[in-house]
Amino acid sequence: MAGAKTAKALNPAVQKLAALPILIVVATKRADGSVQLNPVWFELKDGFIWLNSNTNRTWPKNLQRDRDVTMLLVDPKTPDRYAQIHGRLVSLIPDPKAEFIDRLSHRYTGKKFRELEPGEHRVTLKIQPVTVTGQMV
Amino acid sequence: MAVELSPKMQAFTQEVFPAIIGTNRKDGSVEIVPVWFEYKDGSFWINGGTNRGWFKHLQRDPRITLLLIDPKEMFRWAQVGGRMVNWAEDPGGDHINHLSHRYLGRDYQNPRTGRIKIQIEPLRINGSIDGWR
Numbered sequence: 001m002a003g004a005k006t007a008k009a010l011n012p013a014v015q016k017l018a019a020l021p022i023l024i025v026v027a028t029k030r031a032d033g034s035v036q037l038n039p040v041w042f043e044l045k046d047g048f049i050w051l052n053s054n055t056n057r058t059w060p061k062n063l064q065r066d067r068d069v070t071m072l073l074v075d076p077k078t079p080d081r082y083a084q085i086h087g088r089l090v091s092l093i094p095d096p097k098a099e100f101i102d103r104l105s106h107r108y109t110g111k112k113f114r115e116l117e118p119g120e121h122r123v124t125l126k127i128q129p130v131t132v133t134g135q136m137v
Numbered sequence: 138m139a140v141e142l143s144p145k146m147q148a149f150t151q152e153v154f155p156a157i158i159g160t161n162r163k164d165g166s167v168e169i170v171p172v173w174f175e176y177k178d179g180s181f182w183i184n185g186g187t188n189r190g191w192f193k194h195l196q197r198d199p200r201i202t203l204l205l206i207d208p209k210e211m212f213r214w215a216q217v218g219g220r221m222v223n224w225a226e227d228p229g230g231d232h233i234n235h236l237s238h239r240y241l242g243r244d245y246q247n248p249r250t251g252r253i254k255i256q257i258e259p260l261r262i263n264g265s266i267d268g269w270r
Contacts, residue, residue: 035159
């Protein structure tokens with residue numbers, strides 16, 4: 001990551017992209033070391049990237065094991081403009097009343113999130129951006 | 138064993154958007170970048186310079202994950218877990234020029250020297266194109 005900028009604050013171009021209702025691609029590592037890629041809902045707020053998932057999904061489990069995550073934002077109009085954000089999981093926050101997933105759902109669909117399935121537990125993942133590289137830096 | 142793509146997946150690979158590739162860095166972190174690709178003869182093909190980080194990673198650990206995602210409708214996506222099975226020089230840049238025509242409809246504008254083409258065998262596929270798995 002030589003030459004990468006420390007993301008004390010993501011630069012205005014990245015912030016502008018992050019404000020769009022696009023998905024962020026989250027890269028985590030499976031237990032066998034292979035890379036898993038998932039496009040997910042997110043929000044950039046207070047300098048952190050916030051994600052939410054069902055606790056049964058593999059990618060949040062991978063993330064809890066490593067605490068290390070790489071994320072990619074791609075400009076939907078110009079796909080060769082992108083920002084790769086390397087970050088650390090700083091906290092895992094249970095979302096029992098689905099408040100945060102409802103907030104994300106409003107951002108993407110304008111509606112409340114669907115009813116949770118029996119036994120579904122939502123969790124919010126708070127990620128500190130550490131470095132940003134790519135064509136928008 | 139390489140997997141065969143379903144007809145829906147084959148059609149999806151003909152659409153024009155970059156693949157997002159994930160490779161393993163030496164320090165254990167993951168690099169993800171968008172690259173041009175094509176799916177042909179049962180393999181995925183990408184092209185790069187030998188100095189690209191991801192190519193160095195692949196020489197050490199040939200495992201690669203590709204995310205094919207429609208940038209305009211991001212709920213349409215497929216994740217392809219694969220392996221680099223071969224790479225070769227791209228003399229004269231014929232392959233990068235071919236990809237440039239697929240993506241931009243014109244000749245490749247940058248230097249065509251020092252390029253390589255990489256063959257990736259798909260091993261597992263999931264995502265929304267074939268239905269969730």
